Structures are given as C-alpha cells and as structure tokens.
Amino acid sequence: MIPAAFEYHRPTDLAAALATLGEFGDEARVVAGGHSLIPMMKLRMAEIGHVVDLQDIADLKGIRIDGTAVWIGAMTTQHELIGHQGLAAAAPILRETALQIADPQVRYVGTIGGNVANGDPGNDMPALMQCLDATFTLAGPNGSREVAARDFYEGAYVTLREDDEILTGIRFEATGGGQAYEKQKRKIGDYATAAAAAILKKDGTSCSAASIAMTNLSDMPVWSKAAGDALVGTACAAADIDAAVAAALGDISPNADNRGPVEFKRHVAGIIIRRAIEQAWARA
C-alpha cells in the first residue's frame, strides 16, 4: 500500500501553486487534507507525478462572516468548521453535516475545499453547498471565476474545475430558516447510504422558501427544485411532505453497490428526505 513515486511541492502562496500546476499540467495534483487523495494513490488508482501541498498557503484558510455573507477558505478543516461559534449561529447545518463526516481523526485534516472539489458522490458537503446555494471561487492562470455549486458537478469525479485551477474558497448567504442534515450510514465513519439537506423558511404558518438536496443518490449531488416547490406555500402537512418526498425521489438515480440494491436505496432515501424536511420544519 505504497503509492507510486512523485515530486513534492509545498508553495507558500497561491501564485506559486498555480505556476506549478501550469508547469506540470495534468501530471500535477493539489493535496489538501489528503484523506480522499492518499487512499486513491495508495491503491494506485491515481498516478500523480507532482503533488502540490496547499497547507502553507495562508490565503486559503479561515472563516469570515460579514452580516449574512459567509466566506470559508478552501483549506478550512471539518474540525475547524465544527468548532466555529459564528458559523454555528449563522448556518448550523454546516456543523451538523460536518459532525456526520467520517471520524475525529479524518475531520482534523479533511478540508471543505477537498470535500467539494473531489467530486465523489459520497462526499457530504457538495449537496449541502447546493442546498445553501453556495458559490465556489476557482483561481486559474487567467485569474478567478465563480461557479455556483448547483452547476459545478457533472458526474462522478467530473466537475467544472479545470486541471490548472485551484478552489480558493466558498461563499454563501446565511439567510436563516430551519435547517437539517440527515444521513443514513452502515456504521459510524461511513459514507452515506442516503443523506439529505433541507432548509425551510416559515412565514406565519406557511412555508415561504424551501431548498432540498441529496448525497450519494446519483453519480453527483442532486438539488431537487421540484421537492422545494412542493413545499412552498403549504403548511408542511403530511400530504405536502409526501408530495415533496415523491418529487425528490423523482430526481435521483441511485446505483446498486455494497450499500445495497437500488430499491433499498430508494426506500432509505424516502425516509431520510422525510426526516430532513420534518426536522427542518420543526426548527423553522
């Protein structure tokens, strides 16, 4: 379980990191926490000639909250997300999700940037980012651009990020609402069999806005507009939630794997989506 040999680079600023990516092209790959990349390299499923370690780039770190505007540096770890009081107040769903990722050791080093850039449908943060309508900032040789989380994913391990781009940070508007991330897994530390994020806003007794997204139920995260639409304007009564769950199930296409056959996954998804909606509504 030893990876193929590579050259190691540890740039101290973004420009140097981008220059190294530019120089070595698709032979180079950045490493953040390494807890998705290193297992792949040990299995020799990823052969990489040049590893560019982002750990010393200060500009990629930190959490900034300015009113409702939240910015999270790509190199912020899950552990740091969990411990941040301002973030827990602004968007409690981030903490709730991060606590359901892997285990303490993995959360100390695994980063939010690595989690969303990886493109593994099992990663939990991408669906949450879609639920929050977050925007990713990508820096490349010709400057920076922004891509909505809802547009970023194209398939398993395929995203709109170019090989020579580095994800520098994530931003979103923390506009409140009742929030919940529900996840079914085989054991603690496992990736989701099914997981769902829900954010619902309440105006009087009716739902004024709803955003629902799902993890590991297709080969990319799924934001279900139809599920949200089914709830807006209703009082989230049982029949309304039934309709939203049905709509969400209409937007997924789970694959059979060692977490179960398709029928089982659809069954678990139905339960998890319902729980996320009920929990978010109870908190709205």
Next chain:
Amino acid sequence: MSKMHLKLTVNGEAHELLAEPRELLIHVIRERLNLTGPHIGCETSHCGACTVDMNGRSVKSCTVFAAQANGAEITTIEGIGAPGALHPLQEAFREHHGLQCGFCTPGMITRAYRFLQENPSPSEAEVRMGMAGNLCRCTGYQNIVKAILSAAAEMNTVKEAAE
C-alpha cells in the same frame, strides 16, 4: 525520484532524515525512528491503530505522506508515558481492562490523550463520539470508555489539587 530532507520533532526530540516524499508517516516512525508503539492495522485509514498526535491533532499516520509532516511536532504513545511512569490513561486502561490483545491500545490512548485535552470532563456519549475513529476487535469498547472516563476524573483531581 529524489529524496527530501525531513525534519521532525518526535516526542520532544529533533530528528533529521532523508526520505522519499511518498513514504508514509507510519513507516517513517516505525521503521526509521524505531518507535513501534503506533501500529499498522488496516492501512486504509479506517482503524486508528496508527494514530499519532501531529501538531496538536490526532491523525492516522498511515494516511499522511512523510513530506506533509515535514516540520511537524509529533507525539507517539512512547512520548505519553513510560514503564514505571505510566500516564493516567495507561493506568486506567490497565485498571479497567480497557485492553485484551492490546493491538489497538497505543492508538486508543494517543487519541484519548488529545480528546481529553479538548474536553477534560466528557460525558459517556462524548467519549464514544470522540473515539469513533479507533476500532477494537476485542473489548467491545465498554471498558475502554470506562477507562477514559476514569482517567479524566483522575486527571481533573490532580489538576485541582495542584491549583
């Protein structure tokens, strides 16, 4: 590929060595520094037997490249206690039968050591969450949790007495 010059501080002692960047930290610790306390269980980032403390965080050293650890401060089980001068966690694991074969124990104690610094008076549920990255095939965890709770109480008593 070229070797790189690594500097590590392990259990308070400075080490310098040449290593290939791809070498895993657990191999550097066990095979070059001859610190065989941290074990290799799964080698796939799941079991926590290889846990060491790196820059104040518990990490699975089978999933860290030697190169990433360059400049780091590392503590292994050898730096936590010694025969004749056991750490309260080690005493508590012995007292409460927190081990049977002992394979998982260095990782368990190294993780618990960091966990109790972050949360000196945990509940049982918090211990279970905090130790979720370490697997044991023997004990059924019950006595590990007991040992950690007991060590926490003992460490708090000692701290209070010192104040």
